[in-house]
Amino acid sequence: MARSSAKDKRKRRLGKRQFAPLRRAVRIPVWGDLGIRLSLALFLIFIVVMIHWWDREGLVDNLDGHVSFLDVVYFTMISITTTGFGDIAPISDQARLVEAIIVTPIRFAVFFIFVGTAYNFIIKRSWEKWRMARIQEKxxxxxxxxxxxxxxxxxxxxxxxxxxxxxxxxxxxxxxxxxxxxxxxxxxxxxxxxxxxxxxxxxxxxxxxxxxxxxxxxxxxxxxxxxxxxxxxxxxxxxxxxxxxxxxxxxxxxxxxxxNPVRFTGLLLAGSAEGAHIADYLGDLASVTGRVKLVEREVLKEEIGKPLSDLATKGRGLRIYRNGGACGFWEHEAECLQAGDIVVEILPSDDDKPDATREQREAEEAAAQAAG
Structure with a gap:
């Protein structure tokens, strides 16, 4: 009840403030997406202009009877946008066939490009902004x-x-x-x-x-x-x-x-002075991409009463944390694990594990899930 009340108070406070909203990356930048769409639409319109210019003998201009390149561009635009004033029209069978088979599909393609652009930049992005706001709330x-x-x-x-x-x-x-x-x-x-x-x-x-x-x-x-x-x-x-x-x-x-990265670097340098491979092993422990990894977890039920050297995950137990104190694997407290202990162990990385049966792998996964 107290947690719910705290949430309500926070919502009332946040409701009075304006925050920069969360963002999540889109695959293509906004202007890149817009540029691709406009370029494709212009390319299709250019194709229609070239088709009409190539087949201009099949067109008639009812004003002066002459079809110029400007007339072709004009006819292409009113054809693509389905305006159709009727001052320029196809009259030959070939020109009408071109309009039906080639120009009409391109007209639909351009139409869907512009509709898709409107959807992507107005509806979809507004929806994404609203969705990220809901994610931020939850x-x-x-x-x-x-x-x-x-x-x-x-x-x-x-x-x-x-x-x-x-x-x-x-x-x-x-x-x-x-x-x-x-x-x-x-x-x-x-x-x-x-x-x-x-x-x-x-x-x-x-x-x-x-x-x-x-x-x-x-x-x-x-x-x-x-x-x-x-x-x-x-x-x-x-x-x-x-x-x-x-x-x-x-x-x-x-x-x-x-x-302290400076201190950690000093430890690596000092370790390298003690032996050529100590720094390499410490780096292995620190990174998930190494051959071994350090894991901190709560003790499992089946491990209670057992020594730190006999962990269910088959890892090498190094230390336990109990009642705010740390106990090494050589100390007497490590001979009997207790409920509430925190175990620090070394495990082989997933890529470096030896081949195991399916049952063994499932047991390891179950143990890891139980460890939280």
Whole structure:
């Protein structure tokens, strides 16, 4: 009841404001589509002009008896548009046959091109705008990406690689070119300032599955985290910060995960100094395109009471999170999994799994679905 009341209050607030609507990419740009249609129509009209000019001996001009090229163009236009003033008319059998067999189908084709253009630019696009407004109203369990720079775009690409439907991703940015790149991936986009509460409310931030923040500047990212946490107390927030002394501030602002690309790069460099393949393996773990992948999930019912080394998914258990603390696979707590534990494991990527029977694959899929 409280959640329903909160939704009603938000709808009343949003009803008083005007937001930049969500957009989704079209396959062909508006002017490109219009240009193709007009070019095709003009090409068909040109063909009819040439046919009439070639067969001008079969036409008669009731005014002066002479059919010039201008008369042919004029007759073609009134013929295509079915105006038919009667001042120029076909009189020979050949000219009438050409009108019936060739010109009439072209006339219908041009007619349908213009009707289709009117439908596409007036009716269809109005419908798409209305449909996207309805999608915006019903957004829920989606991923909101605030900032589509280098980190944000890489995150979206990785999400799509991992199987997230692009239509479930909403990108907010102020840069038109970045939004066009996000649209090209199939994401919903909105041109707005992520530091403003009303813009965050417009994408239903409190009903998002996760929020990824990468504003390009630490101060802007932390301000966005504060705004998001104020509006969505329970939504997981991940933020990118580049200064080590801002990591604690970002966590205090409400971020659940703070990613420092500079620190991660340093870890890779240090790892490469310890061994030639450590950095390569860390990159494998971080990307879905690698041979292995890290998975975080809740413990399954059939795993309760078992050790971390005996997971139903046949993965390599690395760590469990229990009561706010982390336990490694070598610690005593990892010998008996409990209800509510969060398991972090390594699994082979889908492309690198060994051949298995159909029953084994179905069991893995069922386990993954049960893990949420």
């Amino acid at each position: 957004l829920t369990d989606h991923v909101v990406v605030l900032g589509f720079g280098v980190s944000g775009s890489e995150a979206v690409g990785e999400l799509i690689e991992r199987g997230t439907d692009p239509s479930c991703i909403v990108v907010m940015d102020m840069d038109q070119e970045r939004l066009e790149n996000a649209e090209a991936l199939g994401c919903n986009v909105i041109e707005a300032d992520a530091t403003r509460d009303e813009n965050l409310e417009a994408v239903h931030i409190d009903e998002a599955q996760a929020v990824l923040v990468s504003a390009g500047r630490d101060d802007a990212s932390i301000l966005i985290v504060l705004s998001v946490r104020h509006l969505a107390p329970n939504v997981p927030i991940s933020v990118v910060v580049r200064a080590a002394d801002n990591e604690l501030i970002a966590r205090q602002a409400g971020a659940d995960n703070v990613i």
